[in-house]
Amino acid sequence: MEEAVMKPTKKGGGRLCCICNLRRAALKRPKTLEQICRECFYEVFEEEIHQVIVDNQLFKPGERIAIGASGGKDSTVLACVLAELNRRHNYGLDLFLLSVDEGITGYRDDSLETVKRNEVQYGLPLKIVSYKDLYGWTMDEIVKMIGLKNNCTFCGVFRRQALDRGASLLKVDKVATGHNADDIAETVLLNILRGDIARLSRCTSIVTGEDGPIPRCKPFKYTYEKEIVMYAYFKRLDYFSTECIYSPNAYRGFAREFIKDLERIRPRAILDIIKSGEDFRISTSTKMPEQGTCERCGYISSQKWCKACVLLEGLNRGLPKMGIGRSSRGLNNDPKKDKDMKQSNGTKSIENKQCGSLDF
Amino acid sequence: MQLTLEFGGGLELLCESVKIHKVNVDPPNGTEKFIMKDLLTWVRTNLIKERPEMFMKGDSVRPGVLVLVNDCDWELSGQLDTTLEDKDVVVFISTLHGG
Numbered sequence: 087m088e089e090a091v092m093k094p095t096k097k098g099g100g101r102l103c104c105i106c107n108l109r110r111a112a113l114k115r116p117k118t119l120e121q122i123c124r125e126c127f128y129e130v131f132e133e134e135i136h137q138v139i140v141d142n143q144l145f146k147p148g149e150r151i152a153i154g155a156s157g158g159k160d161s162t163v164l165a166c167v168l169a170e171l172n173r174r175h176n177y178g179l180d181l182f183l184l185s186v187d188e189g190i191t192g193y194r195d196d197s198l199e200t201v202k203r204n205e206v207q208y209g210l211p212l213k214i215v216s217y218k219d220l221y222g223w224t225m226d227e228i229v230k231m232i233g234l235k236n237n238c239t240f241c242g243v244f245r246r247q248a249l250d251r252g253a254s255l256l257k258v259d260k261v262a263t264g265h266n267a268d269d270i271a272e273t274v275l276l277n278i279l280r281g282d283i284a285r286l287s288r289c290t291s292i293v294t295g296e297d298g299p300i301p302r303c304k305p306f307k308y309t310y311e312k313e314i315v316m317y318a319y320f321k322r323l324d325y326f327s328t329e330c331i332y333s334p335n336a337y338r339g340f341a342r343e344f345i346k347d348l349e350r351i352r353p354r355a356i357l358d359i360i361k362s363g364e365d366f367r368i369s370t371s372t373k374m375p376e377q378g379t380c381e382r383c384g385y386i387s388s389q390k391w392c393k394a395c396v397l398l399e400g401l402n403r404g405l406p407k408m409g410i411g412r413s414s415r416g417l418n419n420d421p422k423k424d425k426d427m428k429q430s431n432g433t434k435s436i437e438n439k440q441c442g443s444l445d446f
Numbered sequence: 447m448q449l450t451l452e453f454g455g456g457l458e459l460l461c462e463s464v465k466i467h468k469v470n471v472d473p474p475n476g477t478e479k480f481i482m483k484d485l486l487t488w489v490r491t492n493l494i495k496e497r498p499e500m501f502m503k504g505d506s507v508r509p510g511v512l513v514l515v516n517d518c519d520w521e522l523s524g525q526l527d528t529t530l531e532d533k534d535v536v537v538f539i540s541t542l543h544g545g
Contacts, residue, residue: 159541311510328456
């Protein structure tokens with residue numbers, strides 16, 4: 087990791103770092119508006135994440151932890167920082183990289199090359215699970231069959247399960263994902279707009295799925311995207327930044343843009359939205375979906391069959407629309423349940439969502 | 447004056463997938479200084495080949511695009527009013543692509 091060569095400059099008035107008062111400031115922190123130098127930035131960035139890990143007891147000594155690794159900026163920085171903190175603070179963790187190969191030529195194959203380099207750079211063993219192996223279909227094949235409508239629904243449902251299956255193959259205790267503060271603020275906003283009470287109540291949790299097969303945690307819950315990208319840039323980390331070829335323009339839509347506009351006016355707004363999400367209290371009389379298991383594959387499901395099995399059955403029978411939208415086509419068509427569903431704000435049906443509606 | 451411009455985080459896709467551009471620019475007629483605002487106009491006209499809305503919003507960069515002048519956050523040097531000088535290095539990085 088070669089550091090960028092710094093050219094002596096007169097810009098920014100050569101203002102000094104407000105932490106060390108020795109070196110020239112290199113960035114303005116969105117969280118605090120402090121102007122700090124590169125070295126102090128590395129220090130506060132890493133130690134704040136350490137503090138989040140300690141305060142929330144995200145890991146226990148001896149645990150096996152998989153880092154959900156896409157090759158993108160967030161997971162690359164997460165792998166780098168967790169490997170470093172594990173050494174520095176003796177967490178005693180066995181860390182692994184876990185990647186999902188959706189089978190998208192020209193996109194995932196390239197980003198997986200990045201993850202393979204990360205395996206060497208950070209000395210973390212890598213496991214790749216593919217849609218082809220798990221489901222018998224690649225995304226390329228699915229798109230060939232169903233076209234460019236609803237494809238992100240298939241991909242999202244399959245990815246969520248694929249990560250869990252990979253995690254259980256690795257026999258890990260927990261999966262750490264790279265969701266950052268901006269992502270979480272965006273999701274809070276989306277869930278409010280959609281009236282999705284079930285997701286709103288869990289999307290700000292730093293640990294989720296403790297009742298499911300493998301819990302997930304978000305060490306970057308309070309970490310700004312700007313700082314993640316600055317860290318990756320200053321440290322010259324190797325990451326991949328191409329959009330998925332099947333969802334061009336899906337830059338997470340209007341909520342994302344709105345969050346970025348807010349950040350420009352008042353960077354604290356991101357943390358404030360997360361706080362608002364945390365402080366929401368769901369009325370105890372609100373009926374929440376019950377958690378069961380899929381009769382077909384045993385995965386967690388609030389219906390007879392899990393979403394992945396419904397979608398897969400549709401693909402295999404040549405009826406790919408099965409399981410898409412709120413309609414009553416499909417295999418979970420039980421009139422009693424349908425009625426229940428309406429009472430519980432319809433949170434069980436998965437409508438087609440643009441990709442980038444993050445998996446929480 | 448000569449500048450080195452670098453596009454990253456996916457923004458290079460807007461300029462024919464070329465990440466580093468060595469360019470020659472001159473202050474607009476009747477002025478002596480060349481500032482970031484002038485550079486953005488110049489980049490939009492001369493380098494961005496597609497989807498300019500991914501790079502700019504109004505007369506500034508689109509929120510979520512980071513800018514560094516000689517490896518220093520442009521928020522420390524006055525953003526659009528930052529004066530550029532010969533041999534400066536300006537980096538644009540999008541934070542908007544997946545993680």
